[in-house]
Amino acid sequence: ACKLQTCLNKYTYQPDKCNDNLKQLYKCCQKFYEETGEKGESTACPIPSVVKRWLKDHEK
Template sequence: MSSDEPGCQAEACALQTCLNKNTYSPDKCNERVKQLYLCCQRFYKETDDKGESTACPMPRVVERWLKDHGGGAKSK
């Protein structure tokens, strides 16, 4: 991940662009949401859950979302 921008910022921006384009219809942006959460999972794994990014929810929220939506592997 780039050190000059917060972790997963590009994915968060892509999600925001999708939501703006689709008049805030999250169902049309499901793949972007998943990509953001997978990125956040990698980010937290790389930082031992100590990294901070305005683009990512807390680690336990990321893990729960991925568990509930059938994506990603456990980070620990």
């Protein structure tokens, strides 16, 4: 989350330059939810369904 925030601050008008950081955050959130049975809470992670949908929509 910190790396993403730093990137967004650096590239204020070019958020697409931070896509790798965003993907890392979502993958971390996915792992967090897998380990907690989707019951964990985090201020850095969206709800589990949003994480799943985002990762599906941004497969490479």
